[in-house]
Amino acid sequence: MSGWLAIAGLGPGAAELVTPEVTHALAQATDLIGYAPYVARVPERAGLTRHGSDNREELDRAMLALKLAAEDRRVVVVSSGDPGVFAMAAAIFEAVDEGDPSWRNLDIRVLPGISAMFAAAARIGAPLGHDFCAVNLSDNLKPWDLIERRLRLAAQAGFVIALYNPLSKARPWQLGRALALLSEELPETVPVVFADAVSDAKEAIDVTTLRDAVAARADMRTLVLIGSTQTRLIARSSGRPFVYTPRSAGVSS
Amino acid sequence: MSGWLAIAGLGPGAAELVTPEVTHALAQATDLIGYAPYVARVPERAGLTRHGSDNREELDRAMLALKLAAEDRRVVVVSSGDPGVFAMAAAIFEAVDEGDPSWRNLDIRVLPGISAMFAAAARIGAPLGHDFCAVNLSDNLKPWDLIERRLRLAAQAGFVIALYNPLSKARPWQLGRALALLSEELPETVPVVFADAVSDAKEAIDVTTLRDAVAARADMRTLVLIGSTQTRLIARSSGRPFVYTPRSAGVSS
Numbered sequence: 227m228s229g230w231l232a233i234a235g236l237g238p239g240a241a242e243l244v245t246p247e248v249t250h251a252l253a254q255a256t257d258l259i260g261y262a263p264y265v266a267r268v269p270e271r272a273g274l275t276r277h278g279s280d281n282r283e284e285l286d287r288a289m290l291a292l293k294l295a296a297e298d299r300r301v302v303v304v305s306s307g308d309p310g311v312f313a314m315a316a317a318i319f320e321a322v323d324e325g326d327p328s329w330r331n332l333d334i335r336v337l338p339g340i341s342a343m344f345a346a347a348a349r350i351g352a353p354l355g356h357d358f359c360a361v362n363l364s365d366n367l368k369p370w371d372l373i374e375r376r377l378r379l380a381a382q383a384g385f386v387i388a389l390y391n392p393l394s395k396a397r398p399w400q401l402g403r404a405l406a407l408l409s410e411e412l413p414e415t416v417p418v419v420f421a422d423a424v425s426d427a428k429e430a431i432d433v434t435t436l437r438d439a440v441a442a443r444a445d446m447r448t449l450v451l452i453g454s455t456q457t458r459l460i461a462r463s464s465g466r467p468f469v470y471t472p473r474s475a476g477v478s479s
Numbered sequence: 480m481s482g483w484l485a486i487a488g489l490g491p492g493a494a495e496l497v498t499p500e501v502t503h504a505l506a507q508a509t510d511l512i513g514y515a516p517y518v519a520r521v522p523e524r525a526g527l528t529r530h531g532s533d534n535r536e537e538l539d540r541a542m543l544a545l546k547l548a549a550e551d552r553r554v555v556v557v558s559s560g561d562p563g564v565f566a567m568a569a570a571i572f573e574a575v576d577e578g579d580p581s582w583r584n585l586d587i588r589v590l591p592g593i594s595a596m597f598a599a600a601a602r603i604g605a606p607l608g609h610d611f612c613a614v615n616l617s618d619n620l621k622p623w624d625l626i627e628r629r630l631r632l633a634a635q636a637g638f639v640i641a642l643y644n645p646l647s648k649a650r651p652w653q654l655g656r657a658l659a660l661l662s663e664e665l666p667e668t669v670p671v672v673f674a675d676a677v678s679d680a681k682e683a684i685d686v687t688t689l690r691d692a693v694a695a696r697a698d699m700r701t702l703v704l705i706g707s708t709q710t711r712l713i714a715r716s717s718g719r720p721f722v723y724t725p726r727s728a729g730v731s732s
Contacts, residue, residue, distance in 0.1 A: 242503065245593065247495040284726075310600045312726075316608025319723035323713050330715045336601035340498065340591045347563045348589035355569025356621075357629060359612035359638055367727035368609075376610060376636045383632035384625070385612055460576050462583045470572035473537075473565070474620035 229298035231291055231332060233315045235308040235339015236267055239426035243340045251302050251337055259291050260304040260314070268304065284314065288321035292329045308341040312362045312390045342449045343388035346421035349431055351460070351468035353419065353451050356475055358386040363393075363400050370400070377404055381411035386457060386471055389450040393441065401450065402441035408452055409436050417453035417469055420444055433459070433466055482551035484544055484585060486568045488561040488592015489520055492679035496593045504555050504590055512544050513557040513567070521557065537567065541574035545582045561594040565615045565643045595702045596641040599674035602684055604713070604721035606672065606704050609728055611639040616646075616653050623653070630657055634664035639710060639724055642703040646694065654703065655694035661705055662689050670706035670722055673697055686712070686719055 232251040237243035252258070255274055258265055262278035270276070279287050287303065295301045305313035315336050322329045347354045359380050365373060380387050387408075392401040405418075414437035422430045422445070432443065436452070444450055456475050460468040485504040490496035505511070511521055515531030523529070532540050540556065548554045558566035568589050575582045600607045612633050618626060633640050640661075645654040658671075667690035675683045675698070685696065689705070697703055709728050713721040 237498075240500070242500040243498050243591070245490075245496050245498060247493070250495065308597050308601075310597060310605045310607050312608075315601075315605035316723055316726045319605050319608070319713065319721055320725050322721065323711065323723070330713055330721075331717070334721075336605065338496070338593045338597040338601040340593070341597065344561050344563060344591040344594065348561075348568075348591040352563045352568035352572050352589065354563050354613075355565070355572070357612065357614045359610065359633070359636075360607075361610045362726075372637070372728060376638070379632045379636035380612070380638075383612075383629045383636075385629070385633075458576065460572065460583055464584075468572055468575065468583075468587075470569055470576070472573050473569045473615075475625060 229295045229300060229332070231295035231301045231303065231334045232337050233303045233305070233309045233318055234337040236264060236304050236306055237340040238307060238342055238345035238424045243345065243425055245337070245339065248337050248339065254300055255302040256299045257294050257301045258304065259287055259301060264304045264306055284317040285321060288314065288317045289325065291318065292321055292325060292332065295332050296329065306342070308339045309336055310338065311341045311360065342390065342424065343451070345424040346419065346431070346449045346451060349421065349424055350419055350433065350466065352470040353386055353453060353457055354471065355473055356386065356454065356456060356471040357384065358388065360388045360390060362390045363404060364391040364397060365400060374407055377408060378411055381408055384454050384475065386454050387452040389452065391446065392444045392448055392450050394446040401444055405436065405439050405441055412436055413455060416455065417457050417459060419451040419469060421449045421451070422447060431466065433469055482548045482553060482585070484548035484554045484556065484587045485590050486556045486558070486562045486571055487590040489517060489557050489559055490593040491560060491595055491598035491677045496598065496678055498590070498592065501590050501592065507553055508555040509552045510547050510554045511557065512540055512554060517557045517559055537570040538574060541567065541571045542578065544571065545574055545578060545585065548585050549582065559595070561592045562589055563591065564594045564613065595643065595677065596704070598677040599672065599684070599702045599704060602674065602677055603672055603686065603719065605723040606706060606710055607639055607724065608726055609639065609707065609709060609724040610637065611641065613641045613643060615643045616657060617644040617650060618653060627660055630661060631664055634661055637707050637728065639707050640705040642705065644699065645697045645701055645703045647699040654697055658689065658692050658694055665689055666708060669708065670710050670712060672704040672722060674702045674704070675700060684719065686722055
């Protein structure tokens with residue numbers, strides 16, 4: 227059995243943030259699978275068949291990948307950021323769990339990447355320098371009530387909160403509701419960061435506060451960071467302030 | 480002013496998990512600063528002065544880095560994993576915040592790396608495929624009561640929990656206490672993963688349950704992952720099971 231499946235993270239955008247491990251897997255692949263804009267980030271080459279698909283077809287994509295690997299193809303499924311964070315790795319293992327039992331013994335590897343939250347954090351300082359959490363704000367696959375409860379507990383715990391998938395055309399109100407409920411749990415001065423397209427030509431990062439944060443600033447690709455009561459700004463004579471959360475902490479709010 | 484300071488993540492261990500961005504910064508540096516075992520991971524070369532130090536001296540190390548950058552040196556501070564996650568980036572910004580005001584206008588960049596939790600997750604499947612949090616179990620810089628409260632809230636929220644710095648010679652009991660209190664909040668069947676030296680020759684990964692997890696399995700460098708009630712195992716005919724947390728979730732425990 228010579229086929230394999232690598233689930234690879236392309237990082238936030240820039241080529242210099244793609245690990246050599248991922249580059250190497252892409253060079254050996256016969257088949258490239260993923261959401262079309264991510265597939266488009268990998269240069270075309272002879273011998274590499276490209277299977278771009280729509281964003282909503284994650285399980286179909288996972289099954290195609292497993293089927294091809296079982297047919298002795300060398301398959302790379304690409305995600306943006308890290309494939310294990312709200313991306314294709316979980317979808318693949320769901321398909322393995324529920325699918326053909328022989329898939330369990332395929333050579334399946336996950337190749338980590340630079341996640342959007344770490345790329346965004348790095349660009350502005352060290353907002354994740356203390357304990358933190360990551361919450362997928364999409365209620366496509368979990369009830370909104372659970373998300374609200376989770377956000378409240380996260381704020382009460384004193385976590386810095388990274389919000390993935392904050393908003394889309396089909397989910398227009400969720401980020402506004404999240405900001406409103408977090409305002410009930412946290413001081414209005416808590417720093418909030420909106421980060422788009424980090425490391426890409428279209429990079430745009432704004433630092434604001436929970437009081438002044440406007441949900442409409444975000445779109446599907448924005449990473450939103452909500453600081454804790456400990457998160458601080460360092461003003462600079464020009465440019466954006468640094469944002470960081472100290473390693474030490476007193477009692478949480 | 481030609482000096483700069485890059486705070487770089489070397490990833491979990493393997494060279495193929497170091498981003499080209501970090502490799503490039505290291506090639507341009509005049510000074511390399513960090514905890515001695517991390518400094519030792521960077522090959523020696525002419526023109527590169529190496530400043531290895533003990534693990535406890537983070538603020539001293541940060542001030543040395545800033546002072547050298549202010550003297551027009553090209554300085555790279557190295558951390559394992561991602562520098563923004565329980566590593567040197569927060570220490571540097573603490574020093575900037577409290578130190579010489581001119582430091583605020585230095586060219587300071589954080590270069591992200593593959594964090595230990597994503598490297599460990601990738602090796603076993605997709606345990607972080609749903610919402611998750613990261614908690615530094617060291618009570619050197621925060622009260623133990625706060626850690627206990629945070630862990631209980633994290634478990635109640637249904638987060639998969641990544642524990643960093645679970646144990647050391649100076650902190651022998653903390654992980655045992657954490658596992659005991661998590662056992663009060665979560666079913667005893669919840670998967671627990673101990674991951675050491677991921678991607679390194681000494682890599683050792685064990686999958687167990689909250690019932691059977693033994694704190695003494697861990698040391699200072701172990702990453703411990705505590706599953707949620709949704710986290711599942713996929714048995715394989717040979718080798719470790721896959722561990723993953725589905726994207727969808729019902730009501731949290």
